[in-house]
Amino acid sequence: MLLEAFSQEYKRKIEERMKDIVSGLNTPANLKAAMSYSLEAGGKRLRPLLVLAVLRAYGKDPLIGLDTACAIEMIHTYSLIHDDLPCMDDDDLRRGKPTNHKVFGEAKAVLAGDGLLTLAFGVIANMENNQLSPVTALELVAELSKAAGAEGMVGGQVADIEGEQQDLRLAELEYIHVHKTGKLLSYSILAGAILAGANEEERKHLTEYAYHLGLAFQIQDDILDIEGNESKIGKRVGSDETNHKSTYPALLSLSGAKEKLNHHVKLANEALMQADIQQDILTEMLDLVAKRDH
Amino acid sequence: MLLEAFSQEYKRKIEERMKDIVSGLNTPANLKAAMSYSLEAGGKRLRPLLVLAVLRAYGKDPLIGLDTACAIEMIHTYSLIHDDLPCMDDDDLRRGKPTNHKVFGEAKAVLAGDGLLTLAFGVIANMENNQLSPVTALELVAELSKAAGAEGMVGGQVADIEGEQQDLRLAELEYIHVHKTGKLLSYSILAGAILAGANEEERKHLTEYAYHLGLAFQIQDDILDIEGNESKIGKRVGSDETNHKSTYPALLSLSGAKEKLNHHVKLANEALMQADIQQDILTEMLDLVAKRDH
Numbered sequence: 001m002l003l004e005a006f007s008q009e010y011k012r013k014i015e016e017r018m019k020d021i022v023s024g025l026n027t028p029a030n031l032k033a034a035m036s037y038s039l040e041a042g043g044k045r046l047r048p049l050l051v052l053a054v055l056r057a058y059g060k061d062p063l064i065g066l067d068t069a070c071a072i073e074m075i076h077t078y079s080l081i082h083d084d085l086p087c088m089d090d091d092d093l094r095r096g097k098p099t100n101h102k103v104f105g106e107a108k109a110v111l112a113g114d115g116l117l118t119l120a121f122g123v124i125a126n127m128e129n130n131q132l133s134p135v136t137a138l139e140l141v142a143e144l145s146k147a148a149g150a151e152g153m154v155g156g157q158v159a160d161i162e163g164e165q166q167d168l169r170l171a172e173l174e175y176i177h178v179h180k181t182g183k184l185l186s187y188s189i190l191a192g193a194i195l196a197g198a199n200e201e202e203r204k205h206l207t208e209y210a211y212h213l214g215l216a217f218q219i220q221d222d223i224l225d226i227e228g229n230e231s232k233i234g235k236r237v238g239s240d241e242t243n244h245k246s247t248y249p250a251l252l253s254l255s256g257a258k259e260k261l262n263h264h265v266k267l268a269n270e271a272l273m274q275a276d277i278q279q280d281i282l283t284e285m286l287d288l289v290a291k292r293d294h
Numbered sequence: 295m296l297l298e299a300f301s302q303e304y305k306r307k308i309e310e311r312m313k314d315i316v317s318g319l320n321t322p323a324n325l326k327a328a329m330s331y332s333l334e335a336g337g338k339r340l341r342p343l344l345v346l347a348v349l350r351a352y353g354k355d356p357l358i359g360l361d362t363a364c365a366i367e368m369i370h371t372y373s374l375i376h377d378d379l380p381c382m383d384d385d386d387l388r389r390g391k392p393t394n395h396k397v398f399g400e401a402k403a404v405l406a407g408d409g410l411l412t413l414a415f416g417v418i419a420n421m422e423n424n425q426l427s428p429v430t431a432l433e434l435v436a437e438l439s440k441a442a443g444a445e446g447m448v449g450g451q452v453a454d455i456e457g458e459q460q461d462l463r464l465a466e467l468e469y470i471h472v473h474k475t476g477k478l479l480s481y482s483i484l485a486g487a488i489l490a491g492a493n494e495e496e497r498k499h500l501t502e503y504a505y506h507l508g509l510a511f512q513i514q515d516d517i518l519d520i521e522g523n524e525s526k527i528g529k530r531v532g533s534d535e536t537n538h539k540s541t542y543p544a545l546l547s548l549s550g551a552k553e554k555l556n557h558h559v560k561l562a563n564e565a566l567m568q569a570d571i572q573q574d575i576l577t578e579m580l581d582l583v584a585k586r587d588h
Contacts, residue, residue, distance in 0.1 A: 027444040031452040031582025035444065082408060087400035106381035107455050110404065114376060114411065114442040121415040125432050134428035136420050141435055145416025150321040150329065150409040158325040161401050 003284035007049055010062060015040070019069045021123060027115075031273075034104040034112035035119075041095045043157025046217075046289070047188040048073045053285055057277040064132075065195045068140055070121045071120040072188050075148050078116035079184075081109050083157070096231075106270065120144070132195070139194055147187035156180030168246035174215070181221075182214030205275040209282065212268035217289045219261040222247040224294070226254060228274045232294040263289045297578035301343055304356060308342045309334070310423075311566035312364045314419060321409075328398040328406035332371045335389045340511075340583070341482040342367045347502065347579055348486025351571040358426075359489045362434055362554060365414040366482050369442050372410035373478075375403050377451070387530075414438070426489070433488055441481035450474030468509070475515075476508030483507075499569040503576065506562035511583045513555040516541040518588070526588040559584045 018039050022115045025032055032209050048069030052062035084091040084099040085106060091099050101109035132140070146152055156179025163176060189210040193203045227250055240247050248257035268286050272279050312333050319326055342363030346356035378385040378393040379400060385393050395403035418434050426434070440446055450473025457470060483504040488496045519534045520543055534541050542551035562580050568571050 025444050027449040028452045028456065029446055030456065031449060078330045078408075082404055085401075085404065087404060107379075108452060109454075110376055110379065110381060111448050111452050114372075114407075115448045117408065117411055118439050118443035118448060122436055122443060125436035127432060127436070134432050137419060138428050138432055138435075141432075142416055142419035142421070145412055145419060149412035149416060150325055154405050154409045154412060155321040156324060158402060158405050162322065162324065205358075240309060283441050 003053075003288060005280050006053065006056070006281055007045075010049060010052050013063070013066060014045055014052075014069055014073065017066055018073060021070060021119070023118075029109060030104065031112060031115060034100060034108050035115050036096065037103060038081050038094075038100050039111065039116070041077075041097055041171055043095055044292075045073060046182060046285075047076055050185070050188040050285065051192045051259065052193070053281045054189055054277075057192075057197050057275075057282055058196035058198065059278065061195050065192060067123050067126070068191050068195065069188075070193065071123040071144070072184065074116045074120040074123070075144070075153075076184060078113040078120075079148075079153060079157070081116070085109060088161070090201050117148075136194060142193055142242055143190060144187060145195070147183040147190075148198065149219045149238050152179055152183035152187075153181075163246060165244055166246070168251075170251055173251060175250070177215060177218040178211070181218050182211065183215040185217060186210035202275055202277070205271050208271035209275070209286075212264040212271065213286055213289055214287070216261055216264040216268065219248045219257055219264065220292060222249055222255070223261070224292075230292065237247040261290060297347075297575050297582060300347065300350070300575055303337075304343060304346050305339050308339055308346075308363055311360055312367060315364060315413070319413075324398065324402060325406060325409060328394060328402045329409050330386075331397060332375050332394050332406065333368065334412070335371075335391050335423075337389055338586075339367060340579075341370055341478060344479070344482040345486045345489070346369065347575045348483055348571075349490050351486075351569075351573065351576055352490035352492065353491050353572065359486060361420070362485050362489060363416050363482075365417040365438065366478065366485065368410045368414040368417070369438070370446075370478060372407040372414075373442075373447060373451070375410070379403060382455070390525075391442065409432060411442075412474040430488060434485055437481060437488070438482060441477040446473055446477035446481075447475075449479065449575070456574070457540060459538055462545075464545055465541050467542070467545060471509060471512040472505070475512050476505065479508040479511060480504035492559070496569055496571075499565050502560045502565035503569070503580075506558040507580055507583055508564065510555055510558040510562065513551055513558065513586055514586060515544045516543055517548070517551055517555070518586075523587065555584060 021033060022036050022039060049071065051065040051069040055062045055065050081100045083089050084094055085101055092102055093099065098142065100112060104112065107275060121141055124137055127137065156176050159176045160180050162171060186207060188192065189206050193206050222240065225237055228237050230237045248260060252260060265286060272282055316330050316333060318325060345359040345363040345366065349356045374388060375394045377383050379389055379395055386396055387393060394406060398406065415435055417574050418431055421431065450470050451472045454474055457466060480501060483500050484497065486499050516534065519531055520532050524531045542554060546554060559580060563577065566576055
C-alpha cells in the first residue's frame with residue numbers, strides 16, 4: 001500500500017496549495033467563498049495525484065508538478081460546478097454536500113466555475129511560482145486547453161447531453177466517456193510525463209495506460225451506480241436507471257460491464273509494463289480506480 | 295479616418311481567423327455551431343482591434359497579434375454568452391439577434407461559453423501557429439488569466455450582481471466597471487505592448503491610457519442607455535432605469551456623466567502623449583469609444 005502513504009502525504013499538499021492560491025486572490029469575498037467551497041469539498045484528488053505519481057515513477061520530485069496538479073483539480077472542480085447546474089444535471093448534492101448553486105445561487109455558481117477555469121491556466125503560466133521552463137509551461141497550457149475544451153471534456157459533456165434519454169450504441173457511449181472524463185485523466189498523466197521530460201515513446205505508453213484507466217474509471221462508475229453504497233459515494237444510487245441513462249451495464253449487462261472493466265485494466269497494465277519507469281504506484285492507482293467503492 | 299480603413303481591413307482578418315480556428319475543431323457539430331453563432335454575431339471587435347492598433351503604433355506588423363486578438367474576442371464572447379443566461383441578466387437579444395441560450399438552450403450556452411474560454415488559452419499557447427517566443431506567449435497567458443478571471447472580469451461580474459438593485463457609491467460603481475469591462479480592454483492594450491516588446495515605462499503609459507479608455511467606454515455605455523437609438527444599439531434602451539441599475543448618469547446626472555467622460559478622455563490622451571509611439575490610430579480609437587452611437 002505504497003499508494004496510501006503517497007496519497008496521504010500529497011493530498012494534503014495539494015489541498016494546502018489550492019487553498020493558498022485562492023486565498024491570495026484579490027477578489028470579492030463571495031466569489032472567493034464560492035470557489036473555495038467546491039475546491040474544499042473533498043474528493044479523491046485522483047487527477048492531481050496522477051500527475052505527482054507519474055513524476056515519482058520517473059524518479060523526480062513530485063512537487064515539481066504541484067501547481068500543474070492544482071490547476072487540473074481546479075478544472076475538474078469547475079466542470080462539476082457547471083455540471084450540477086439546474087440547466088445541466090440539476091443535482092442538489094455533490095460529495096454529500098449541497099452543490100455550489102444550492103449554496104451560492106446559480107449566477108455565482110456559473111461565475112465560480114468560470115473563475116476556476118480561468119485561474120487554472122494562470123497557475124500553470126505563472127513562472128514566478130512554478131519554476132518550469134517556458135517551453136514546458138507552454139506545452140502544459142496548450143495540452144490542457146485541448147483536453148479540457150471543445151475537443152475534450154466540454155465536447156464530451158455536449159455529447160453526453162445530446163445522448164440523454166437516447167439508446168446509445170457502445171461506440172457513442174465510449175466517445176462520451178473518452179472525452180467527458182477520459183481526456184482530463186489522460187492529461188493528468190501526460191502532464192506528469194511532460195514535467196518529467198519523458199520522450200515520445202514513453203509518452204505513447206503512458207497515454208495508452210491513461211486511455212484504459214479512464215475507461216475503467218467510467219465503467220466502475222456505472223457499476224457503482226448499481227452496486228455501490230450511497231453513504232460512501234455521497235450521492236443517490238440507481239439514478240442512471242431511473243433517468244434511463246445509457247451505461248455499460250445497461251448495454252452489456254452487469255457481468256458484461258465487469259468483463260469490459262477487466263479488459264481495460266489488463267490493457268492499461270500492459271501499456272504500463274512497456275514504459276521504462278518505476279511502475280508500483282501507477283499499478284496501484286489502476287487497482288484503486290477499478291476496485292474503488294466510491 | 296485612418297481608423298476606419300484599419301478597422302475594415304483587420305476586422306475581416308480577425309473574423310476569418312476566428313472562423314478558421316473554430317471550424318478546425320474536432321467537436322460535436324452543435325457545440326461548434328453554438329460557439330460560432332456568438333463569435334459570428336458581429337460587434338465592433340474593439341478589443342482585438344486594440345491589440346493590432348498598438349502593434350501598428352509601434353511600427354510592427356499588426357498580424358503578429360492576430361491569434362492573441364482572436365483569443366481576446368473569444369473571452370469577450372464567452373462572457374457575453376454567460377452574462378445573457380437566465381440566471382444572470384436573462385437577456386433575449388444581443389446585437390439584435392436572439393441570445394445563445396435562446397437558440398441552443400441553456401446547457402449548450404453554458405458549455406459554448408466554457409469551450410470558448412478554454413480555447414482562448416490554447417490559441418495563445420499554440421506555438422506552431424502563432425510563432426511567438428515561449429516567454430512572450432507565456433506572459434500573454436498569465437496576464438490574460440489575471441485580466442479575465444476572479445481578479446479581473448469575473449470578479450467585476452460578481453460585484454455587479456451583488457450591486458444590483460442597491461444604491462452604489464461612485465467608488466463601488468467604478469470598481470465594477472474597472473473590473474467587468476476595463477480589465478479585458480486594458481489587457482488588449484497590454485497584449486499589444488507585450489507583443490511589440492514595449493519596455494516597462496511604455497507599458498505604464500499604455501496601461502494608463504487603457505484604464506481611462508475603459509472607464510470612458512463604460513460611461514458612454516450608460517449614456518447610450520438614455521440617449522441611444524435602439525436599432526443602432528441592437529438592444530432595448532432605458533433598461534438601466536427600469537432595472538434601477540446604478541449608472542454614472544444616475545449618480546452624477548446626465549451632464550455630470552458627460553463631464554466625467556470628457557475627464558477620462560483627457561487623461562487617456564495625456565497618457566498616450568507620453569508614450570513614444572505613432573499615436574494616430576489610438577487617438578482615433580479613443581474618439582470612437584467616447585463618441586460612438588452604438
